[in-house]
Amino acid sequence: MVNDYEKVKAIVDRYGGKHDSVIAILQDVQSEYHYLPEHTLRAVASQLDLPLIQICGVATFFKAFSLKPRGEHTVTVCLGTACHVRGAPAVLDEVKRQLGIEPGNTTADMRFTLETVNCLGACALGPILVVDGKYHGQMSLGKVKKVLNRYKKVQKDGRHEELKVSS
Amino acid sequence: MIELTIDGIKAKVEEGTTVLEAAREMGIIIPTLCYHPGLSPYGACRVCMVEVVKGDHSSLEASCTLPVEQGQVILTNSEKVTRARKLIVELLLSSCPNSKTLQDMAANMGINKVRFKIKDRGCILCGRCVRYCKEQMKSGGIGFVGRGTSRRVATAFDVTPEECRNCGGCEWICPVCEKACMADSLIDGLCGGCQNLAPVETCLVCTGCSESVSPQGHKVY
Numbered sequence: 001m002v003n004d005y006e007k008v009k010a011i012v013d014r015y016g017g018k019h020d021s022v023i024a025i026l027q028d029v030q031s032e033y034h035y036l037p038e039h040t041l042r043a044v045a046s047q048l049d050l051p052l053i054q055i056c057g058v059a060t061f062f063k064a065f066s067l068k069p070r071g072e073h074t075v076t077v078c079l080g081t082a083c084h085v086r087g088a089p090a091v092l093d094e095v096k097r098q099l100g101i102e103p104g105n106t107t108a109d110m111r112f113t114l115e116t117v118n119c120l121g122a123c124a125l126g127p128i129l130v131v132d133g134k135y136h137g138q139m140s141l142g143k144v145k146k147v148l149n150r151y152k153k154v155q156k157d158g159r160h161e162e163l164k165v166s167s
Numbered sequence: 168m169i170e171l172t173i174d175g176i177k178a179k180v181e182e183g184t185t186v187l188e189a190a191r192e193m194g195i196i197i198p199t200l201c202y203h204p205g206l207s208p209y210g211a212c213r214v215c216m217v218e219v220v221k222g223d224h225s226s227l228e229a230s231c232t233l234p235v236e237q238g239q240v241i242l243t244n245s246e247k248v249t250r251a252r253k254l255i256v257e258l259l260l261s262s263c264p265n266s267k268t269l270q271d272m273a274a275n276m277g278i279n280k281v282r283f284k285i286k287d288r289g290c291i292l293c294g295r296c297v298r299y300c301k302e303q304m305k306s307g308g309i310g311f312v313g314r315g316t317s318r319r320v321a322t323a324f325d326v327t328p329e330e331c332r333n334c335g336g337c338e339w340i341c342p343v344c345e346k347a348c349m350a351d352s353l354i355d356g357l358c359g360g361c362q363n364l365a366p367v368e369t370c371l372v373c374t375g376c377s378e379s380v381s382p383q384g385h386k387v388y
Contacts, residue, residue: 038324051307051330052323060312 007032008043019048022058026065035066071106071113073151075099076130080119083126091127092116094144111152171239180235187215187230195243198252198272200259200342201293202231206302212293213255214272218242227251249276257281260356262288266343270358281356289343292318296337306330309337 011028015021022044029040036059045052059065077092096102099112106113120128125137129147136147168179173190180189185208190197200212210232217230220240227247242248256273261283263269269291273281294311297320301307308331312321322328338344 041323051301051310052328053307053310053312053321056312056323057310061314063314 004037004040005043008040009047012044012047017048019050022048022050022055023062026055026059030065035068035070037069038067069106069110071110073111073132074113074115074130075148076115076117076120077103078118078120078122078126078128078130079116080123080126082119082123083128086126088127088139090141091129091139091144094141095129095148098145098148112148169235169237171235171237171241173241174243182235184235185231186217186228186233186235186239186241189235190217190230190241190243197230197243198275199231200268200272200291201295203295203299203340206295206298208232209294209298212259212291214252214259216248216251216255218245218248252276253278257283257356259291261285263291263343264353264356264358265289266291268342273357278357279355283356285353285356288319290320291343292320293342294320295340295342296320299336299340304332304334304336306332 008029011025011032014028015025025044025048026036029044030036033040041055041059042052045055048055059067075095077088077095079088079092092103095114099107099114101107101112101114103114103116117130120130120135122128122135122137125135127139129136129139129144131147131151136143139147169182170177170179171186171189172178173186173193174195176193178189178193180192187197187199187202187208197215197217199215201209202212202215208231210229213229215230216227217233218225218241219228219233220242225242225247230241230243253276256269256276257278260266260269260273260278260281264281264285264287292311297310300309308328309320309322311318313319322331
């Protein structure tokens with residue numbers, strides 16, 4: 001906890017402790033912890049000398065911030081109009097079935113977080129499934145399993161197959 | 168000094184006042200919910216809507232946040248305004264039907280049906296409690312969390328914060344909590360008690376109506 005406080009302090013100091021850089025600070029805290037733990041929000045509030053609720057208001061307003069721990073991989077299914085007509089709801093159902101979670105949740109083993117998005121601006125590729133920022137276009141029910149399996153498998157050295165392939 | 172016309176009456180007011188303040192000074196009634204003289208204007212409830220005439224067209228603006236301008240022409244009771252206000256009160260009632268302030272407002276405006284699905288959330292998100300806590304108590308214990316339909320007034324992590332002094336001001340200033348409508352059943356989203364047009368001293372339907380009931384219902388603004 002003390003260590004965390006120092007970490008947050010370093011981030012806050014980087015922005016000069018200014019009240020208007022709350023969003024930037026929270027973004028950095030989130031990239032450090034992958035989510036916003038309660039005690040880091042308290043640390044940000046006390047260091048910026050702002051009421052905690054104000055920090056919470058910002059943290060809950062933006063979809064980019066998460067107050068719940070997130071999985072190792074983020075799976076995002078596009079449900080925009082173009083993807084929708086090309087069968088995105090079925091893709092989402094398949095992903096839900098494969099991972100056993102509802103959108104917005106994380107699997108119990110903390111491996112996957114499932115999210116939906118309303119458009120990624122890559123409609124020609126639809127339906128799109130994004131895993132950790134990598135776009136998998138023209139998704140079909142069969143391909144969902146293949147893509148997810150690539151991230152499910154862990155190499156002996158602890159690295160995932162996908163990481164090895166792309167490097 | 169700035170010269171403007173409200174409902175055809177010319178007036179001179181100080182620079183920096185809002186249209187709402189200018190109108191109230193002139194004795195013109197504009198209903199408000201989120202406005203409070205002791206708090207900063209917020210413009211959340213939109214009930215104080217007025218029509219600003221600009222040449223051959225006009226626009227609707229919330230008067231509580233609209234600063235006066237030279238030569239401004241304001242209408243506070245035009246058909247456009249009353250129609251817009253009715254719609255807004257209906258929308259507010261659909262999310263908070265148990266507020267006597269709102270029910271009275273509806274009765275005064277002649278609303279006889281709420282056209283929207285009633286989803287009682289007990290809050291109209293006017294932000295009066297939030298501003299009271301921040302500006303008057305200098306505390307900041309409560310605030311808005313979430314966004315869109317999940318937006319609500321809450322404390323951080325739903326625990327009583329250190330900043331809270333248990334002053335109860337948030338409840339006191341709330342336009343919903345201050346007067347709850349005690350009517351048993353709502354018909355089309357309205358309690359109907361205050362629409363009682365019979366010339367009676369006290370209204371029999373909702374118990375909160377015992378004060379200053381005229382044959383046309385309450386005048387609460």
